[in-house]
Amino acid sequence: MEKKVLVAFATTHGATQEVAEEVAAVLRDHGYEVEVQPARAVKSLAGCGAVVLGASLYMMHMHKDAARFLSRHKRAFNEGLPFAIFAGGPFDKADAAVWAEVRKRLDGDLANYPWLKPISTLVIGGKFDPTGLRFPWNLLPALKQMSSSDLRDWQAIRAWAGSLAEQMATGPLDLPTTIA
Ligand SMILES: Cc1cc2nc3c(=O)[nH]c(=O)nc-3n(C[C@H](O)[C@H](O)[C@H](O)COP(=O)(O)O)c2cc1C
Secondary structure: OEEEEEEEEEEEOOOOHHHHHHHHHHHOOOOOOOEEEHHHHOOOOOOOOEEEEEEEEEEEEEEEHHHHHHHOOOHHHHHOOEEEEEEOOOOOOHHHHHHHHHHHHHHHHHHOOOOOOOEEEEEEOEEEOOHOOOHHHHHHHHHHHOOOOEEEHHHHHHHHHHHHHHHHHOOOOOOOEEOO
């Protein structure tokens, strides 16, 4: 079976899906066959040559769909299926200390899955829109009073996806591309 790259995403408000689509577009530009799926909908990783997971962060932890995805597919990752993750993230200010703390917490979450050996981990900025908050966050008046913001750095995200494409091409991955 021809192997593809799966870009799975765990989102509540849609920002992580938009990043997943951008990562997928860059990988496709490099010639890979790519499928983008909500993490919770992925039942099997059969036919995947590599996985990129996008996880939004809530209350300093990965979205539950991302955590469940990692547990559900333990066997495939244990067998060495190449894996990369982007997660985020901070949206109110580009403060280095905040980003370092987010990275530390993310690494702490990932340590719960010792079978995972990410080829790359990226912390991204987040997007916040007080008018589009979903339950239960829309019940919190303090959140509704915050300003909207978007700290997703598309240039950095595209550069990261490009570096993944190169690692996949030069690493020990047997990934067919659509480029002859
Ligand atoms: C209630 C709430 C809690 C959040 N907690 C965190 C957090 O602990 N760490 C973090 O980096 N980002 C946090 N964020 C920011 C989100 O991760 C960010 O908005 C992200 O882009 C949302 O992704 P999504 O739209 O894919 O769900 C929080 C956002 C909300 C609304």
